[in-house]
Amino acid sequence: MSRGNHRIWWRIAWRNLWRNRRRTVFTASALSFGFVASVLMIGYMDGIVEELVSNGTRVATGQVRIQAEDYQPELSIHRTMGGREGLDVDALLAAVEAQDGVTGAAPRLYGGGLVSSGDETVGAVLMGVDAAREEAVSRFGSALVAGRMPGPGEIVLGDAMAETVEAEVGDEVVLVAPAADGSTGNDLFSVSGIFSVGVGAYDDSYALLEMGSLAELMAMAPGRIHEVAVSVERIREPDIPANAIREAVAAVSPGLSTEAWSGFLDQLYFIVNYVATFNYVVAVLIFGMAAFGVANAMLIATFERRREFAVARSLGTSGGRIGRIVIYEGILLGLFSLAAGMALAVPLMVYIHNNPIDLSRFVDTYSFVGSAVRPLLTVEYSVWGPFVSALALVTTGVVSALLPAWRAVRIPPADVLANR
Amino acid sequence: MTTSTHDFRDRRAPARPTAWVLSMLAWPLSALVPALVPAPAAAQTDPRVLEIIDEVDRLMRGESSTGRMRMEIDTENWSRSLEMSVWSLGTEYSLIRVESPAREAGTATLKVENEVWNYLPRADRTIKIPPSMMLGSWMGSHFTNDDLVKESRLIEDYDIVISFEGDRDGEQVWEFTMTPKPEAPVIWGRIEQQIRKRDRMPLWAHYYDEDGTLSRTITFEDFRSLGGRLVPARTVIQPADEDERTVVIYLELEFDVGLNEDFFSLRNLRARQ
Numbered sequence: 001m002s003r004g005n006h007r008i009w010w011r012i013a014w015r016n017l018w019r020n021r022r023r024t025v026f027t028a029s030a031l032s033f034g035f036v037a038s039v040l041m042i043g044y045m046d047g048i049v050e051e052l053v054s055n056g057t058r059v060a061t062g063q064v065r066i067q068a069e070d071y072q073p074e075l076s077i078h079r080t081m082g083g084r085e086g087l088d089v090d091a092l093l094a095a096v097e098a099q100d101g102v103t104g105a106a107p108r109l110y111g112g113g114l115v116s117s118g119d120e121t122v123g124a125v126l127m128g129v130d131a132a133r134e135e136a137v138s139r140f141g142s143a144l145v146a147g148r149m150p151g152p153g154e155i156v157l158g159d160a161m162a163e164t165v166e167a168e169v170g171d172e173v174v175l176v177a178p179a180a181d182g183s184t185g186n187d188l189f190s191v192s193g194i195f196s197v198g199v200g201a202y203d204d205s206y207a208l209l210e211m212g213s214l215a216e217l218m219a220m221a222p223g224r225i226h227e228v229a230v231s232v233e234r235i236r237e238p239d240i241p242a243n244a245i246r247e248a249v250a251a252v253s254p255g256l257s258t259e260a261w262s263g264f265l266d267q268l269y270f271i272v273n274y275v276a277t278f279n280y281v282v283a284v285l286i287f288g289m290a291a292f293g294v295a296n297a298m299l300i301a302t303f304e305r306r307r308e309f310a311v312a313r314s315l316g317t318s319g320g321r322i323g324r325i326v327i328y329e330g331i332l333l334g335l336f337s338l339a340a341g342m343a344l345a346v347p348l349m350v351y352i353h354n355n356p357i358d359l360s361r362f363v364d365t366y367s368f369v370g371s372a373v374r375p376l377l378t379v380e381y382s383v384w385g386p387f388v389s390a391l392a393l394v395t396t397g398v399v400s401a402l403l404p405a406w407r408a409v410r411i412p413p414a415d416v417l418a419n420r
Numbered sequence: 421m422t423t424s425t426h427d428f429r430d431r432r433a434p435a436r437p438t439a440w441v442l443s444m445l446a447w448p449l450s451a452l453v454p455a456l457v458p459a460p461a462a463a464q465t466d467p468r469v470l471e472i473i474d475e476v477d478r479l480m481r482g483e484s485s486t487g488r489m490r491m492e493i494d495t496e497n498w499s500r501s502l503e504m505s506v507w508s509l510g511t512e513y514s515l516i517r518v519e520s521p522a523r524e525a526g527t528a529t530l531k532v533e534n535e536v537w538n539y540l541p542r543a544d545r546t547i548k549i550p551p552s553m554m555l556g557s558w559m560g561s562h563f564t565n566d567d568l569v570k571e572s573r574l575i576e577d578y579d580i581v582i583s584f585e586g587d588r589d590g591e592q593v594w595e596f597t598m599t600p601k602p603e604a605p606v607i608w609g610r611i612e613q614q615i616r617k618r619d620r621m622p623l624w625a626h627y628y629d630e631d632g633t634l635s636r637t638i639t640f641e642d643f644r645s646l647g648g649r650l651v652p653a654r655t656v657i658q659p660a661d662e663d664e665r666t667v668v669i670y671l672e673l674e675f676d677v678g679l680n681e682d683f684f685s686l687r688n689l690r691a692r693q
Contacts, residue, residue, distance in 0.1 A: 078497040174543040181498045182560025186540035
């Protein structure tokens with residue numbers, strides 16, 4: 001068949017589609033709205049996932065973390081990177097930052113201790129940080145509600161902890177912490193800032209100190225750290241940089257464990273995958289329902305044209321060609337609906353993305369699996385969501401056309417023309 | 421959630437309530453027998469044991485002493501040596517202050533009857549050890565805070581019998597076996613102790629848990645005259661399941677130094693002398 005001939009069948013299909021304009025518009029609307037609903041739903045779910053991953057990894061942990069192999073799960077203060085002698089922290093950070101997709105790396109020293117002010121005492125996770133490096137990895141610096149990040153002899157508390165011990169910026173607090181030499185580290189620290197990252201686990205139990213001050217309190221030699229937290233560009237796909245980092249740091253020191261958040265925040269990873277799977281379910285549900293409506297409309301349209309098909313058959317058109325016309329109609333209906341749906345979905349998405357609907361009057365922020373979600377009805381742009389929806393839509397058009405096409409092929413020309 | 425939480429799990433394995441540890445720290449002779457008033461309730465205890473205890477008790481009652489000691493702690497992760505000054509009065513009062521290393525100098529512990537306070541000089545804080553921390557390590561050693569206060573309760577909490585009397589390796593000894601009384605608030609299943617007859621010096625004590633498994637051993641060594649009295653100058657405490665130990669060595673001891681209860685005050689706990 002020549003190309004020109006081929007095109008004619010598409011034109012016939014297109015014209016057939018518009019013979020009953022009202023019906024086609026209604027049918028196409030079902031598909032278009034299905035598309036809009038699917039795109040928005042997936043965008044909304046993506047928004048939640050994005051926020052979960054972002055809050056889960058950008059607050060403190062970063063997307064990749066490097067620790068001594070034996071640090072987890074006991075988190076013993078003695079299990080520092082590079083063993084008891086420590087390692088060349090600068091070389092390690094340089095090796096990490098040289099990898100593609102890495103946006104920052106921050107060294108950390110961890111300890112546990114008691115923070116007291118006046119008569120109040122709370123247990124705290126003490127985190128020794130390099131304030132400048134934390135900017136690229138965690139939110140502590142940007143989440144300061146008062147003061148600044150800690151310098152030598154200073155401490156920054158989570159707001160909930162500060163409230164418990166009734167400490168404000170400028171106050172002195174007492175720190176008591178078991179040190180690495182078995183002694184009890186104790187000293188006075190001046191509160192230089194208070195942070196509020198919005199995740200309870202940090203706000204009520206984390207205290208940040210300048211790395212050197214905490215090392216001194218804990219009788220740890222310089223060069224001994226527990227962790228390097230790494231941030232990467234594509235936070236949902238941390239495994240590629242993680243693999244590169246793993247190889248790079250092995251050259252600096254043996255015995256290190258490099259893990260992406262998909263490993264150390266495995267519950268969050270599960271939720272993210274669950275939601276991604278659920279997106280398909282949403283698409284299948286929406287278009288599954290639409291498919292029946294579309295098939296019904298096309299069946300009627302085919303039935304109405306029985307005589308026409310019978311004439312075409314009598315004049316020598318093959319059954320296959322008749323069926324193909326109906327399939328083409330389904331495809332064209334799908335593409336038309338897609339265009340209409342896009343015209344509707346894109347501005348809507350842009351609008352909602354830029355103007356999230358605030359539900360905080362009705363629901364509180366909730367934390368789970370180490371992350372948190374704000375009560376915002378928002379959508380995240382994605383390529384995947386519209387792509388999946390578009391594919392589902394066109395597939396629906398084609399699938400809906402299968403039965404009508406079969407019926408059209410099976411028309412017995414003589415009987416139909418004879419009105420039997 | 422999986423956010424890291426850091427805790428104190430690297431602390432020494434909690435040691436257990438036991439007897440006479442203060443004795444080893446501040447009162448070497450009473451290590452033999454902690455307690456003092458022959459306990460009327462000790463119906464099951466061998467009368468000969470009470471006799472021995474009473475004899476030592478008469479020797480020690482109301483004694484004040486002062487001295488210096490070195491504590492060497494070896495653990496899987498670190499080793500550390502402290503020199504400390506010690507003052508004590510009977511078994512109820514004691515004050516121990518770290519002299520070196522500089523990092524810890526001034527850190528002090530005050531024990532008055534059943535209560536223990538720690539003083540942290542850098543933070544200038546006095547902390548009363550709460551009941552929940554009594555089983556925690558004392559100054560990172562294999563002693564617990566509880567070891568400091570429980571030493572006078574042995575006769576009250578245990579039935580003590582002489583399980584062996586005679587020759588061991590050419591030395592005439594007694595071996596005591598102590599089993600807790602039914603309602604006694606202790607966690608040891610059994611304590612065994614060997615004492616040599618000739619000078620009533622303790623040689624070792626074995627602590628067993630409730631399943632009868634050896635939990636720790638205390639060995640007394642280097643018997644010598646300090647301050648005019650024979651004492652075990654070296655005491656070694658060793659957990660059974662770890663290759664770790666704490667050794668306490670008396671460097672100097674003086675007796676009858678004329679301390680009274682007033683000396684053992686929170687003010688003196690904080691004073692650097």
